[in-house]
Amino acid sequence: MVDIRRKDVSVKMERRAHPRLEFHCTARVVGIKDSVNITDISLGGFFFELKLSAKLRMGQIANVAISLPTENEPMRIKVRLINQTERGVGCAFVDLAPNQRRAIRNCFETFKDTIPIG
Numbered sequence: 001m002v003d004i005r006r007k008d009v010s011v012k013m014e015r016r017a018h019p020r021l022e023f024h025c026t027a028r029v030v031g032i033k034d035s036v037n038i039t040d041i042s043l044g045g046f047f048f049e050l051k052l053s054a055k056l057r058m059g060q061i062a063n064v065a066i067s068l069p070t071e072n073e074p075m076r077i078k079v080r081l082i083n084q085t086e087r088g089v090g091c092a093f094v095d096l097a098p099n100q101r102r103a104i105r106n107c108f109e110t111f112k113d114t115i116p117i118g
Contacts, residue, residue, distance in 0.1 A: 020047075021111055028074070030063040036088075038066070043108055045079065045092040056081055061094060070107040075100060 023041040027048060036048040046066075050056075058081050065074040077100055079091035096104070 021108065023107075023111055025067050025069060027064050027066040039088070041104075041108065043105060045082070045090065047088055047090045049088040050084075056084055056089060058082060058084060062091070064091070068103060068107045070110050071103050075103055 020040045020042045023038065023046075025038050026035045027038055027046075028035055029048070032050070036050055038046050038048045040047045060081050062079055062081055063076065064079050065076050067074045077096065078094040080094050081089055082092050083090035093100075093104070
């Protein structure tokens with residue numbers, strides 16, 4: 001027998017405006033010595049792994065060269081650092097030019113059939 005009675009379940013509200021995809025590529029962040037590994041991307045930003053003992057200043061703008069697999073050359077963009085965890089840093093795209101927005105959308109659309117993570 002199937003129980004169809006209503007149950008109240010606590011659901012965490014998603015604050016993201018754009019769905020994320022598990023996605024892996026490298027990037028260079030000005031001020032960080034080594035390349036970083038991006039682990040997910042959305043049309044609004046990305047997350048990169050970073051093991052640092054010191055915290056970065058959240059809210060600051062950083063210059064990034066990201067190597068999207070759908071582009072021939074690394075793309076230079078600006079991001080705002082918005083969240084740092086023990087695993088890495090979440091970034092939001094800032095002031096994207098139309099060609100940059102198209103390149104990110106193209107990459108997202110190319111890989112959207114992978115499993116979304118949020």
